[in-house]
Amino acid sequence: MSRTNRHPIFDFLEKGLQNTDSGLGDRSTYIGSSDIGQCxxxxxxxxxxxxxxxxxxxxxxxRGHVAEGIVKAGLANHPKKIGLQEQVEVKGYGQWTYVQSHIDFLVSFPKEDVILECKSISSPLPDDKPRLSWLYQVQLQLKLAKLQSGRDTRAIIVAVNVNTGEYSAFDIEFSEVLLNTALSRASQLWEAVQSKTEPEGEVSDLCAYCSFKTQCSTLLKNGEKLPDEVDAMVTRLKELSPLENEAANLKENIKAFMEAAKIKKGIGVKYSVMMSEIKGRETVSVQFLKANYPEVANKVIEAGKPYKKLKVV
Ligand code: SF4
Known part of the structure; x- marks a missing residue:
């Protein structure tokens, strides 16, 4: 297996994934609720x-689809049968005909409907709060779903970390203030698209995953002032640093005890611990090679690949 040469299977998979139908239609012809919250x-x-x-x-x-699949499995297989609809399209009317949303899941109970919006997360949410962009999205869904059905409607955002199995849920109350902000953002974006006027960017932690980051004038100009989400991550990283040292010390102490006691497995009240011996990697002495076989050294020794180091000060 080569780490540097990409296997052709990935070109094949990439094409297939790029060709996947999102089910959201031509997104240039409307403003979706998820467009409103993001930059x-x-x-x-x-x-x-x-x-x-x-x-x-x-x-x-x-991973977002996996998170949705997990929630769907939990809803569809529950012994109590519920009225479950997926990817429910709701649309604005009057001056808001260009606004649309696709609700992940809509569960109908006799007295109310419940919107379930699924989110995949890769790290804990700052302050364990939902992102503002999610709130805009769900406020719009609440309003449009209620207008469409005439039924009482509430919403829950379910956030799942598919790597660690951690999860959070947030009950979302309808807020006129947030709805108005969401609608105002929708109208600004729609006007920008109609008049072909590129808006200013809104720098956040999500810039790291943005397809336009290399050409984004706002990020290049304003990247130094950390956005709130990244600032919260730096603070949390600083808080966790002593724990990293503590964890390393604890490991050393536990290993030392197990070596002294000549045990490979220890049973505690809550957890067990197992120690195994991992074969060391083969290494080459660069100094020896250079001193004794300089012609070989010149051919085989390469400068290490540069890597990024982060220091919180
Ligand atoms: S890189 Fe620019 S366009 Fe992309 S999210 Fe950040 S500010 Fe917005």
Missing amino acids: MKKSYLSKTLGEEHNLKQLLIFQ
């Missing part, structure tokens, strides 16, 4: 230029 410039560029994602981004997107 206006990104939404604008993706609508006007289109967006091609590489395999890595496509794989990350698939």
Whole structure:
């Protein structure tokens, strides 16, 4: 297996994933509820230029589908049968005909409907709060779903980390203030798309995953002032640093005890611990090679690949 040469299977998979129908239609012809919350410039560029994602981004997107699949399995297989609809399209009317949303799941109970919006997360949410962009999206869904059905409607955002199995849920109350902000963002974005006027970007932690990051004037100009989400991550990283040292010390102490006691497995009240011996990697002494076989050394020794180091000060 080579780490540097990509196997052709991935070119094949990339094409297939790029060709997957999102079920959301032509997104340049309407403002979707998820466009409203994200960076206006990104939404604008993706609508006007289109967006091609590489395999890595496509794989990350698939985690969202996995999270949805998990929630669906829990809803559809529950012994109590519920009225479950998926990808329910709701639309604005009057001056808002260009606004649309696709609700992940709509569960109908006799007295109310419940919107379930699924999110995939890869790290704990700052302050364990839902992202503002999710709130805009769900406020719009609440309003449009209620207008469409005439029924009482509430919403829950379910956030799942498909790597660690951690999960959070947030009950979302309807808020006129948030709805108005969401609608105002929708109208600004729609006007920008109609008049082909590129809006300013809104720098956040999500810039790291944005397809337009290399050409984004806002990010290049304003990247130094950390956005709130990244600032919260830096603070949390600093808080966790002592724990990293503590964990390393604890491991050393536990290993030392198990070595002294000549045991490979220890049973505790809550957890067990197992120690195994991993074969060391073969190494080459660069100094020896250079001193004794300089002609070989010149041919085989390469400069190490540069890597990024982060220091929180
Ligand atoms: S890089 Fe950041 S600011 Fe620029 S378009 Fe993308 S999300 Fe917006």
